[in-house]
Amino acid sequence: MMKDKLPKLLNDVVSENSYDIDVITKKLKIPWLKLDLHFERPTEQDIEYLVSDNDWRSKWNFPNREDASYQVKGWNGNIFFGPTDFKKFLDASSIDNKGHDHDEDSKCRRFRKEMEYGWCVDNDSYVRKQVKKIFPDDRDINLVNTYSLPPGGYVFPHRDYAMDGMGLAKIYVAVKWGKGNVFGMYGCGDIPIEEGDVILLNNYTLPHWVYNGSDEDRVVIDISANLHSPVIKDKIIQAFKRSFC
Amino acid sequence: MKSEFHIICRYKNTPPECVFSSHNSSFKRMLSHDNRLLLDLDLRHNDEIRIDFMNKDDMDDNVVLIKKILIDDIDLQHYIYHGSFTPRYNTEWYNKQNPKPPASYTPCTELRHNGVWSIGVQTPIWKMIMNKWIDDER
Numbered sequence: 001m002m003k004d005k006l007p008k009l010l011n012d013v014v015s016e017n018s019y020d021i022d023v024i025t026k027k028l029k030i031p032w033l034k035l036d037l038h039f040e041r042p043t044e045q046d047i048e049y050l051v052s053d054n055d056w057r058s059k060w061n062f063p064n065r066e067d068a069s070y071q072v073k074g075w076n077g078n079i080f081f082g083p084t085d086f087k088k089f090l091d092a093s094s095i096d097n098k099g100h101d102h103d104e105d106s107k108c109r110r111f112r113k114e115m116e117y118g119w120c121v122d123n124d125s126y127v128r129k130q131v132k133k134i135f136p137d138d139r140d141i142n143l144v145n146t147y148s149l150p151p152g153g154y155v156f157p158h159r160d161y162a163m164d165g166m167g168l169a170k171i172y173v174a175v176k177w178g179k180g181n182v183f184g185m186y187g188c189g190d191i192p193i194e195e196g197d198v199i200l201l202n203n204y205t206l207p208h209w210v211y212n213g214s215d216e217d218r219v220v221i222d223i224s225a226n227l228h229s230p231v232i233k234d235k236i237i238q239a240f241k242r243s244f245c
Numbered sequence: 246m247k248s249e250f251h252i253i254c255r256y257k258n259t260p261p262e263c264v265f266s267s268h269n270s271s272f273k274r275m276l277s278h279d280n281r282l283l284l285d286l287d288l289r290h291n292d293e294i295r296i297d298f299m300n301k302d303d304m305d306d307n308v309v310l311i312k313k314i315l316i317d318d319i320d321l322q323h324y325i326y327h328g329s330f331t332p333r334y335n336t337e338w339y340n341k342q343n344p345k346p347p348a349s350y351t352p353c354t355e356l357r358h359n360g361v362w363s364i365g366v367q368t369p370i371w372k373m374i375m376n377k378w379i380d381d382e383r
Contacts, residue, residue: 012371
């Protein structure tokens with residue numbers, strides 16, 4: 001073959017180039033990929049459990065909680081897997097952050113190997129059972145939480161910031177997503193999300209916003225995890241090929 | 246791993262002596278004016294290639310010029326300019342300098358003092374070159 005006569009660098013790239021999960025997720029600025037993954041439909045009881053009464057922004061010590069409160073209406077969340085000593089984690093991430101405003105996912109990625117993480121729910125809970133199908137090994141998980149938004153609720157346009165230069169990172173499961181819900185991504189239109197969809201989301205590159213124009217709660221599960229884990233890695237590559245090959 | 250060094254040396258009486266090394270391998274060589282050294286460096290996934298100029302002779306003013314490095318038959322091209330030189334300055338010369346010269350500097354491919362030139366490498370080399378292109382923000 002002619003290939004034998006190629007310079008070595010060219011020969012190597014021609015014969016070795018393949019799909020690299022780090023290149024796809026960190027280096028490209030793809031706003032989202034729809035993954036061929038499905039969560040079982042939750043029961044009404046499951047949904048009640050996923051919707052939190054706690055104040056997410058207070059739990060995470062968000063700065064300017066009062067000043068920025070007009071930018072958020074009804075948006076809330078609940079942690080199901082994360083750092084077990086949450087105060088220690090917040091103190092460490094606050095020091096590490098050096099005044100930057102990094103998002104919850106990237107903070108959890110940052111301290112994953114330094115602190116103890118675990119589930120806050122029973123083995124047979126809906127969210128735990130569904131997540132374990134994709135990530136059987138807890139060591140691959142950084143954070144599992146829900147975000148809920150009541151009818152008429154919204155989050156203003158904003159951009160999230162990561163301390164580790166990630167792009168596609170957030171596994172976003174639309175467990176309850178009635179018609180009229182909007183997830184807008186600046187310059188890319190609305191993400192075409194339907195109930196049950198699992199999206200790999202890049203919330204770091206472009207401004208985005210959410211609005212619940214339906215007449216029921218909108219509930220999503222957010223997973224931050226090791227994207228080299230076998231199931232998710234295959235699904236990301238499959239989605240990338242479906243979109244670009 | 247096959248490692249090829251194209252080195253030009255300037256000297257009259259004192260041919261430069263250099264140690265070519267990685268984390269786990271080392272080769273000492275006496276150089277001539279025009280050198281194409283073929284060495285089998287043991288290179289791990291994250292490693293470093295070092296060239297230690299051992300016998301600077303200030304009377305002779307011998308100099309080592311790094312012209313080209315090929316690893317696994319792949320030319321590192323302009324990335325050799327990412328290499329850094331950490332001289333071991335002649336004390337007498339150093340004491341006369343004002344301001345003092347830096348502890349190390351980049352780019353540098355002309356070794357005019359004793360000291361270690363080093364560059365980080367990752368294997369496979371083709372992938373390292375690709376990642377350097379990706380990270381180049383020009």
